[in-house]
Each structure stands twice: as structure tokens, then as C-alpha cells.
Amino acid sequence: MRRSPRETAESARRISRRALILGGSQIAFASVLGLRMRHMQVDQADEFRLLAEENRINMRLIPPARGRIFDRNGRVIAENEPTYRITIVREDAGDVDDVIDRLSKLVALDPDDVQGARDEMKRTPPFIPVTIADRVSWADISRVAVNAPALPGVVTEVGLSRYYPQRELYAHVAGYVGPVSERDLKRYEDPPPVLRIPRFQIGKVGVESNHEEILRGSAGAKRVEVNAVGRVMRELDRREGEAGSDLQLTVDNRLQDYVQARLGTESASVVVMDVEKGDLLAIASAPSYDPNKFVRGISTGDYGELRDNDHRPLASKTVQDAYPPGSTFKMVVVLAALESGMVSPDDTVWCPGHLEVGGRRFHCWKRRGHGYADLEKSLRESCDVYYYEMAMKIGIERIAEMARKLGLGVSHDIPMSAVTAGLMPDKGWKLRERNAEWVIGDSVNASIGQGFVLSSPLQLAVMTARIATGREIMPRLLKSIDGVETPIVGGESLGLNENNLRHVRRGMYAVSNDRRGTGYRSRVIADGLRMAGKSGTSQVRNITAAERARGVISNADLPSNRRDHALWVNYAPFDAPKVAVAVVVEHGGGGSTVAAPIARDVTLQALYGEDPPLDAYPTSDRSRIEAQQDRISREREEREAQRSSRA
Template structure:
């Protein structure tokens, strides 16, 4: 079919338009390629020429600043300080021994450091920087920098190192960092390349290890050009890493410092809780240690002194130590019996000074007995026989159930090392663990916090806070992360009968405020801050019948490790509980004489938010307290850290 001239003309126009469109696209594409080629060949020619010569370009990781740690008021607890160091890259150094010999003419190198560095150089990849020495002076740093042309592979660097400005106060809470070791790499499943950097610091204990990934941050990197002898010529590019996140603790540094000072040279622990939020305001453990020594690399002598000390300064007794709670456990048994209907508040039990079970006598601490005793008097005077009787009525499993409701036998999720679960025994537990049947004698021992029962100072503080409020108080240590408030856990009602709870609370009040109370001499006389509490003394040895017949040996006449543990738990103010305190003095003797005075002083320090007036103490005690206050060495937080505090 013959096409008309009109159709032919239209077809030609279509072909021309398509040709122009395709041609335009081709020209645009060629233009873009040309511009990119010009950029690569002219503007970026030097960079890509260097990148092509791989032996002249190094990529080095940049460790990020570790997150800082503050207390609840913004006072610095863990800081970063400048650290001048010298590093070597083996592949750039050539003759390592020759370079080190030159370096030794400029900087003194400790033989131990040098030996460690040589081993590290041999075992690490040739391109990985190895720290030869650190913590050098500015003058030494400058000498090395000036002579760098003669020191191939050697680079003076400025890094950051951890520093704990409050020394012993936070050693057990915050812990410390140290260089990553082969053991660390073997036990943690972490592929972070930062861990391959020699002497990179990671958390070893306490919050530093529990919050390691939060505090560590992520690595940056830099590209550097080196010449034929390994000297750094220039930096080609840098990508900064992300710094670690900052933590704010629930701890009050002023109170923490006071607690540590007040515990003094004792082998002891104390915990202070805010009963409204569960915040741990202080967690003291003595004796303590300087965590900065571990950051720098503790000497064999210093470490031997710590491990050889019978008071165990490395152990965090506030959460790790577990002790028979002694008579501080009696509130658990009392509340369990009331809730089960096994006893009425005014019902009495006769105490002749012992209870006979089979052919054995279970003694009360008061040899002559307490006579007729009701619940209030049993707590006030700490009668053992009353609790022997109650325990047989309800059995150990009901006691264990109440103990767990009050927080005992629970491993709380707080960011400290080796937090203990304690032990609340049951019939099933003994059969499973010991392969033995539960005995009535076991129940009697458990009723006064002896036998198999174990609790930590933290758990005892939680128990006391729950008794004070009837609420599920849960301890919190991290208050905020990067200024983001962390949730308060628990807080729900525990479901206790208010009248039964009040009976127990009144008994605890009379312990400290009734003339016949076991802690009356350690009372608070300021009406607004009246304290409720309970003394406890737990035996660590068996007293034989023969010893009882001739007279029980006084604690003061026994070797230290055979003396009783002293305990005291308390909350205040009685009418409006704000804080709960637990104190354990290892082998301290009686709870009323060794632990109660410490707890009373801590309560007042916390409530007054500083040194309390002497009028808060009993009249006859004021001269001793005044002398004690003068002797305590406390940190000056008003001028602390020369500006290293955060608003």
C-alpha cells in the first residue's frame, strides 16, 4: 500500500524527535562521565594515588571517650583524664630493637613495661599499634615528637585514662577498668574491634563492667599517610566515634563518704534506701581500696596486701556478703504468724530461758528468760523462745513465703558485681540440696535467723523498707542514662493487713524508744526523726552444753573470726518513713553495741543531709558524739574536684 506524502512527512518528524531525544540523553551521560573523570583525575588525583599505594596508608581506630559517671547530685564519680603515651606499629618500624634502643635514649622505659611491649609486638598483627609506655610527662612526649624522623613506627599520642576522684568511697559500687586481656576476650562474646587495641580499657568490676557496652561508646577511625620509614606525614581523613553514655547514680556522694568514714576500720557493710523510690542512697563496704591502682596496673605488693587482708577489702559486703540475719529476721516470723492466724497480737508465750525439743534445749539469749511475752515485747526485748513457739505453729515453708515477700532470698537486679541471692530454706530445699529431711530443730534455728538462713545487707534494707511502707520497694542504682530518667520498679501494695503490719512496726519502734528496748541507748531523741529498728546478733560458732554450764565465753575474749556478727536494721522517721538502713559488722559482737550506733548515726546524717545537731542524740551520749564527729575525716564536697561537678 502506497503511503501518502502526508504520512511520510509525519513519520519523518517522529523519527527526528526520537533521534534528538536519544542523542540528548547520550550527550548528557557523556557529560556526567566527563565531569566525574575530571574530578577523579584532577581534584582527587592525590588522594587516589595515595590510596593505590597501600603500603603508604594506614587506617587506625580512634577509641571513643568513655562515658562519665556522676552521683545523684551531679558530683563526678568516674572521670577521664589526659594520658600521654607512645605507641609503635611493627610494620612501619622495621628493626624494632634498633628503634626501641633509640627511644630509650629519650625516655626511660620500665623493664617490666618494655618486656610486656616486646611480647605484645610479637603476638599482635604487624599493623596494630602497641603501647610501649604510657603516663609519660609532657617533656618526654615533646622529646619523642621532635625526634620522630629518627623513630620510624613510633608515634606519641594523647589519649584518655579512667580516674576515680573519690578513691575508696565508690570502689565497690563503680568498680574499676583495666586493660583488656586474653582472659577477657575468651569469656565475652563481643566482636568490637576496640577490644583488639592493646591496653584498651574495659570494665573489670562493678558498674564499669555491668554497664560496659553503654559506657564504652563506638570507635572512630583515621587515615594517615606515612613515608618509607614509617613516619606519619599527614592525616588524610578522620571519622570520630560516638562517646560512651553518661550515667547518673542514685547514690548521694556526701552520704556515701560519711558511711565509709563511719564504718571506719571495721569489716562491715551498710545500705541506705529511699523507702519511696527504692533508690540506693549509699552502699558502704569496709575496708575499701583505691581503684586507681588497678587502672594504672596494680603492683604485686599492693595486690598481695589486699588479698592477704582477713577483712577482705576486695569483697563488696553490701551486696555480696551473706550473713545469718539473727534477730532481724524475727519480724518475718511475726508477720507470717499474724497473717496465718496462728497468733493474736496480745497473746502471750511463756519464756523460761529455753525450749525443750526432744532431748535438746534451744536457748534464749537471756539465760533467765523473759517470762510472759506478747508480740510487742518479743520484738522489744528480742525474746527467742517466743519465735521458737510461733515457728512450730506455722512451719518453715510459711516463714519462707513471707521472707520472699519481704525481699529476702532474691537476687536484685542492681548493677554491681556478685550480687548475692542469699538463702531462705524450705523443706524441699534441704531434701534437694542436702538429701536430708527437714527437722523441727531446723525450724527453730530458722525462726531466729540462724541455721541455713542467709541474707545480704541490701536484702535486709529492702526488707526493712517494705516493713516500713507495706509496699514492694525495689532497689535502684542507675538513676539516669544520658539524662534520661530510668524507671522506678515495684511500688505496688504487698497486701499485708494494715493492723498486723502496725503491730510489727510498733514492736520495732519500742526496740529503739522503750526503756527496755534492746537499742534504747542508741535512740534518736529528736521527735521529728524518731527511729524504729531491730537489733540482731548471729552466732558463727556452736556453744556446747559444757561451755554453757561453766559460762559462755564473752565475744571480747574470743579470736576475732569466732565472734558473733552484729546487725541492726531501722527506718525513720517512724511516722513518715523516708529511709531504711541496714548495718552488718562482721564479728562485731552484739548488735545493740556494735551495729546500732553506726545505723543511728547514718540515719541522722541522711535525714539532716549533713552533720546533725548534738540535740538529736541522748544527753549522756553527746560528748562522745561530739568527739567522734571531730575525728571523722570527710571529703569537702563544696570545693570538690575544682569544678568537676555537673549542674
């Protein structure tokens, strides 16, 4: 049926209207799309360019060079050495077992390291390098490089690792570094990214740990191009990090070396302190250990050997351990008594060999007693009964106050690990810690450095320096940072009566220089270098009444772990003090027979700066000292040769 012209025209109008609407919609859509494309390509171009760049380029951290550590004269204590390692990339190696087998014919591989590498490969993506041999020699690296075509996926790398050329000398002072552990990371609320770098080393103990932030430096960065799965294609640019600061310690390497050699196989410690600045010239614990073994992770066998040694080589005895100070504490008691005004230097006490207090008998070390003793005699011959009487007269509070003034019972701020505060008890302490009242017997025990009183060798050296100068000498271990001297803290007057100090110093002089002094056999006879000292012998066992009746067993007849600790403190020269020395020999026996000779030898080394002339010693000692100096000199030469060959 044919449409009329009118219907045809109406139909055409409808089609034209729909076409117009559809065409308009298409034009509008195209316009919106064009505007959006313009917005993205022009207005947001920088943003999308950055996103694309971030997907293509990664920033990676470069570990900084760790700051070095030196002694006071510039001798290296801790440095960085180039280390070579061999890594393997699993996806490039193909047959990993075959490649490792071929590599083992060129380089000696540790089975534990190989197994560790296999385990790590299972946890990491196939394109990440895994270390299979660390700290290999340049000869090993050369053999691998020559045979590179036969070792697909094997890559050689070079980095920096910590090295301690002085080995055992500074293990307890400088400490050591080691790989970052989970425990290390937990110390930070937000760990620095540099600690996430594989095999990054961080200070674990000693100066290395206490000054970690200063020594670490700041990381650098490099830009690398990676593909879609994160594999590195090429390095685009790099910014090197900022090396850590160099530290200079106050310790004198030659003196430290001598002290360590002089202690030998003893379980002992020595602190040598400059009485003017407080500089620690030597601070040594024996036996020691090689910190280099800890840098990459010590073996179970080596660690077990150190841990199970009854001489405790891992302990920093100079600052970490606290001992009953024995008779070296008597200067504290007598100074407290003099300063109280209740006692004068000429007051005497009758010593029959014991004192009855509250129904208990407290003995003097000399069974028959010392007779009448004044201040000088009580120090010279170490009369215990004199100090029992002093303690009962002035009380523990005055004694504790004086002890803290002289540096005991407080933790000194030096950058070593586990620095103890020791223990200077008083009435409040016993009530808090033991829930018990202080009794007179506690004061009597404390008066001779026994009972609850505990002090470290460092504290005893500080005490001696303060007695020698009358000033608040503070110990200092860090001399400078990047050549900038660290401030000397303290040095103000202690506010003690100079006459009282003079009487105590005179008593200490008599200990070493009077024929009746307990330290006379270890005296210095060189003019102008004579020392003032005090011996100490602290008990580590109870002596029963039955044993006293039979006769006290001598230290030589006791098992080594039941013998008394031997202590000695001194300063020298007497007329113009330069150094203070404290020595503790664990289970050594008598302080005057064991610790005093060590202290005398160390003091002369510190004053002369080298082996002292034999005429500085008593005639009877010279042949022994000469043989001792020869032995230590040979040992020093052998150690230097070993260090030189290692370097």
C-alpha cells in the same frame, strides 16, 4: 632445477592461504584481547579501582570516649582524663638499646615496662609503635619533644584513660575498667572490633561492667594511606566515634563519704535506702580500695596485699556476702504468724530461758529468760523462745513465703557484681540440696535467723523498707541515662494486713525508744525523727553444753574471727518513713552495742543531709559524737584536698 610456471603459481596460492589464515588468527586474537581490555578497563573499572584503593588505603578504628558516671547531685564518680605515653618504632630507631638508654636519661622508665616493650617488639612488625612508658607527665612529654632529634623512632601520643576521683568511695559500686583480656573476648561469640584496639579499656566489675555497652559508645574510623608493607604514610580523613552515655547513680556522694568514714577500719557494710522510690542513697563496704590501681593493671604486690587482707577489701559485702540475719529476721516470723491467723498480737509465750524440742534444748540469749512475752515484748527485748514457739506453730513454709515477700531469698536487680540471692530454705530446698527431710529443729533455728538462713545487707534494707511502707519497694541504683530518668519499678501493696504491720512497727519502735529495748542506748531523741529498729547478733560458732554450764564466753574474750556478727536494721522517721538502713559488722559482737550506733549516726546524716545537731542525740552521747564529727570532718577535708591536688 627450475620450477614450472604452474608449480610456482600453486606455491604462491598456498603461501597466500597460510598468510590469510595466520593473519586472520592474529586479527581474531587481537580482537579478543581488545574486547577483554575494554571489559576490564571500562566495564570493570570501578571494581578494580576499589581493589587498588583497598590495597593503598586502610580503615582504622578510633576508640570512643567512655561515658561518665555521676552521683545523684552531679558529683563525678568516674571520668576520662588525657594520658600521655611514649612509644618507639623499631625500624626508625635503628639501635633500639641506644635510644632507650638516651630516653632513660630524660624520663624515669620502669624496668618491667622496658622489658615488656622489648618482648612486644619481637612479636610485632618493625614499623608498629610499641609503648615503652605509659601515663607519663606533660613535663616528660616536653623533654622528649625538645630532644626529638636525638631520639629517632620515639613518638609521644595522647589518649584517654579512666579515672576515679573519689577513689575508695565507689570501688564496690562503680567498679573499674581494665585492658581487654582474652577472658573478656570469650564472653562474645563475635567480639566487637573496637575490643581489638590496643590498650582499649573495658568494664571489669560493678556498674562499669554491668553497663559496659551503654558506657562504651561506638568507635570512630580514620582512613590512612599505607605502603606495600603496611606502613602508615599519612592520614586522609577521620570520623570521630560516638561517646558513651553518661550515667547518674542514686547514691549521695556526701552520705557515701560519711558512711565510709564512719565504718573506719571495721570489716562492715551499710545500705541506706529511700523508702519511697527505692533509691540506694549509700551502699558502702569497708575496707575499700583505690580502683585507679586496676585501670592499667595492678601490680602483683598491690594485688597480693588486697587479696591477703583478712577484712577482704575486694569483696562487695553489701550485695555479694550473705550472713545469718539473726534477730533481724524475727519481724519476718511474727508477720507470717499474724498473717496466718493462728496468732494474735496479745498471745503470750512463757520464756524460762530455753525450750526443749525433740530432746534438744534451744536457748534464749537471756539465760534466765524473759517470763511471759507478747509480740511487742518479744521484739523489744528480742526473746528467742517466743519465736521458737511461732515457728513450730506455723511451719517453715509460711515463714519462707513471707521472707520472699519481704525481699529475702531473692536476687535484686541492681548493676553491681555478684549480687547474691541469699538463702531462704524450706522443705523442698533441703530435700534437693541436702537429700534430707526437714526437721522441727531446722524451723526453730530459722526462727531466729540462724541455721540455713542467709541474707545480704541489701536484702535486709529492702525488708525494712517494705515493713515500713507495706509496699513492694525495689532497690534502684541507676537514676538516669544521659539525663533520662530510669523507671521506678514496684511500689505496689504487698497485700499484708495493715493492723499486723502496725503491731510489728510498734514493736520495732519499742526496741529503740523503750528503756527496756535492746537499742535504747542508740536512740534518736529529736522530735519527729525517732527511728524504729531491730538488733541482730548472729553466731559463727557452736556453743557447747559444757560452755553454757560454765558460762558463755563473751565476745570480747574470743579471737576476733570467732566473735558474732553484729547486725542492725531500722527505718526513720517512725511516723513518716523516709529512709531504711541496714548495718552488718563482721565479727563485731553485739548488734545493739556495735551496729546500732553506726546505724543511728548514718540515719541522722541521711535525714539532715549534713552533720546533725548534737541535741538529736542523748545527752550522754553528745561529747563523743562531737569528737567523732570533728574527726570525720577533718578526714573529709584531707581527702578533698588530696583529690583536688590530684585533679
